[in-house]
Amino acid sequence: MEIAEVQSLIAAGIPDCQLTVSGEGCNFSVVVVGQAFEGLTPxxxxxxxxxxVREPLASGALHAITMKVFTPEEWRREQEREGGAEQ
Known part of the structure; x- marks a missing residue:
């Protein structure tokens, strides 16, 4: 699979999310930020x-996916925390 394919599948399933995808072959890491996660457990x-990404996981086209999932507010706090750690 390509990064663009993984990104397209997630974006279609979770509209209006901010998405970063990295990796290659059949192993990817994603960061997904969206209001859709408000009130949900991890x-x-x-x-x-x-x-x-159920279908590519089932077929083996996607072997592994690691993820970090945030609401917009959680993402803002995460970015502030990372910015503060660099100073």
């Missing part, structure tokens, strides 16, 4: 993302 958030 497991529910992961399930929501995994549902978007």
């Amino acid at each position: 497991v529910q958030r992961q399930q929501k993302v995994l549902a978007t």
Whole structure:
């Protein structure tokens, strides 16, 4: 699979999300930020993302996907924390 394919599947399944995808072959890492995750547990958030790539996971085209999933507010705090660690 290509990065663009993974990005397209997730973006189609979770509209209006901010998405970063890295990796190659059949192993990818994603960061997904969206209002759609508001009020969901970490497991529910992961399930929501995994549902978007269910078919390539089942076929073996996608072997592994690691993810970090945030609401916009959580992402803002994460960025502030990372920025503060660099100073």
